[in-house]
Amino acid sequence: MISVDVVIFGGGIAGLWTLAQLTNAGYNAVLLETDALGSGQTIKSQGIIHGGLKYALTGSISSAVAALQDMPTVWQQCLDGNGDINLSAAKVLSPCQHLWSVDRLTGGITTLFASNSLKSQVAVTAKEQWPSVMQFSAIQTKLYELAELVLDIPSVLHALSAPYKDRCVKIDANNFSVETGSGENILHVNAQVNGIGVQFKAQKYIFTAGSGNQLLTKHLAAAPAMQVRPLQMVLVKAKNLLPLYGHCVGLNTTPRMTITTHMAHDNVPVWYLGGKIAEEGVQRTAAEQIDQTKSELRAIFPGLDISAAEYATFFIDRAEAKQSDGTKPTTTTMFSENNYITAWPTKLALAPILAQQILDQLNADNVTPQSSTWDGSLPQAQIATPIWDQLL
Numbered sequence: 001m002i003s004v005d006v007v008i009f010g011g012g013i014a015g016l017w018t019l020a021q022l023t024n025a026g027y028n029a030v031l032l033e034t035d036a037l038g039s040g041q042t043i044k045s046q047g048i049i050h051g052g053l054k055y056a057l058t059g060s061i062s063s064a065v066a067a068l069q070d071m072p073t074v075w076q077q078c079l080d081g082n083g084d085i086n087l088s089a090a091k092v093l094s095p096c097q098h099l100w101s102v103d104r105l106t107g108g109i110t111t112l113f114a115s116n117s118l119k120s121q122v123a124v125t126a127k128e129q130w131p132s133v134m135q136f137s138a139i140q141t142k143l144y145e146l147a148e149l150v151l152d153i154p155s156v157l158h159a160l161s162a163p164y165k166d167r168c169v170k171i172d173a174n175n176f177s178v179e180t181g182s183g184e185n186i187l188h189v190n191a192q193v194n195g196i197g198v199q200f201k202a203q204k205y206i207f208t209a210g211s212g213n214q215l216l217t218k219h220l221a222a223a224p225a226m227q228v229r230p231l232q233m234v235l236v237k238a239k240n241l242l243p244l245y246g247h248c249v250g251l252n253t254t255p256r257m258t259i260t261t262h263m264a265h266d267n268v269p270v271w272y273l274g275g276k277i278a279e280e281g282v283q284r285t286a287a288e289q290i291d292q293t294k295s296e297l298r299a300i301f302p303g304l305d306i307s308a309a310e311y312a313t314f315f316i317d318r319a320e321a322k323q324s325d326g327t328k329p330t331t332t333t334m335f336s337e338n339n340y341i342t343a344w345p346t347k348l349a350l351a352p353i354l355a356q357q358i359l360d361q362l363n364a365d366n367v368t369p370q371s372s373t374w375d376g377s378l379p380q381a382q383i384a385t386p387i388w389d390q391l392l
């Protein structure tokens with residue numbers, strides 16, 4: 001039996017950031033992971049540290065914009081080694097994103113400038129400074145630069161987990177149970193670690209397992225409801241792809257295509273495509289989705305030769321707390337019941353806020369660090385392989 005202050009379920013961005021934050025605050029915490037660290041949504045995210053500009057396309061300062069507004073600064077402090085968490089070993093793919101349109105009627109873009117608080121984060125990019133790939137684009141508007149970072153997520157996972165790696169324990173996915181006895185509190189967790197039964201006992205249990213939260217909390221007295229919003233994402237790999245990070249916006253508030261660029265293990269660039277193409281793509285087969293991508297890329301970059309490109313698509317759910325109207329929550333969600341907390345960050349960018357909320361909740365519940373020690377001798381969870389190296 002292992003006794004700790006806190007047991008965290010799930011080693012995505014939410015669980016790992018929480019582990020780092022709580023360990024730094026003196027808690028003896030352990031993270032249990034059934035697969036690899038980041039293997040859910042986190043390794044498949046585009047790595048954009050949103051500041052809310054994309055959401056400001058609606059023309060109003062919504063609560064989503066307000067929640068995200070400070071995140072580029074918070075992350076930059078961590079990347080500089082001056083934040084709550086040291087991410088100085090993580091790699092920045094791009095210090096900014098671009099935004100443009102190939103449609104003539106794009107009222108949304110100009111509304112960005114209507115918002116005073118975000119105005120300072122947007123600039124028009126002079127033509128001499130356009131990314132080289134824009135010479136192939138059918139751009140009809142100015143090219144805007146958004147002060148939003150794009151990060152290399154595998155390196156974020158390495159930087160975030162490295163100091164606490166011995167606390168990230170790989171457990172058998174098919175062989176564990178959360179025990180409550182006849183009461184409402186969790187008594188302990190039974191897990192198999194490399195075929196050996198281990199019982200984990202804690203003052204507080206934290207569920208940050210993304211879509212896994214639903215199953216984990218199913219039998220508990222108070223289980224918050226979850227919703228999923230599906231996507232069919234697309235990967236395009238070709239030697240002649242030039243670096244690009246940004247949104248090609250269309251006539252509505254979801255970007256027509258969000259493009260980030262990543263380097264595969266063989267040093268061939270990969271464009272990773274989200275936005276409307278991925279949201280509407282859930283209705284298509286993989287072959288239809290690839291055809292649609294080719295047609296969209298021809299429309300957005302008519303001058304780009306993509307005849308030698310390789311394509312892959314995959315389905316993935318965004319997992320969040322259930323909303324009555326099924327829309328995306330505007331910020332993090334955390335439910336505290338009995339001796340457990342269930343939480344979803346909603347966006348990777350919001351993980352620092354969620355971890356702070358969890359720490360505040362422990363303080364409010366008088367969960368104080370005890371003197372129990374961690375010997376770190378259990379098998380560790382490894383870091384997930386980037387999705388482009390899994391599929392292409």
Ligand code: FAD
Nearest residue numbers: 010012013014040041042045046047048209210212348349
């Ligand atoms: P996850 O990353 O899903 O991690 C959950 C972890 O829990 C996994 O490692 C899983 O193996 C583990 N697990 C599951 N069940 C159990 C169990 N029973 N016991 C133990 N462990 C378990 N947000 C942004 O801010 N910027 C972006 O650019 C961005 N791009 C995105 C692109 C896509 C395609 C998607 C799907 C999402 C994107 N998001 C983005 C949202 C962001 O990725 C998620 O909000 C965030 O990664 C969720 O993190 P998480 O830790 O809650 O869950």
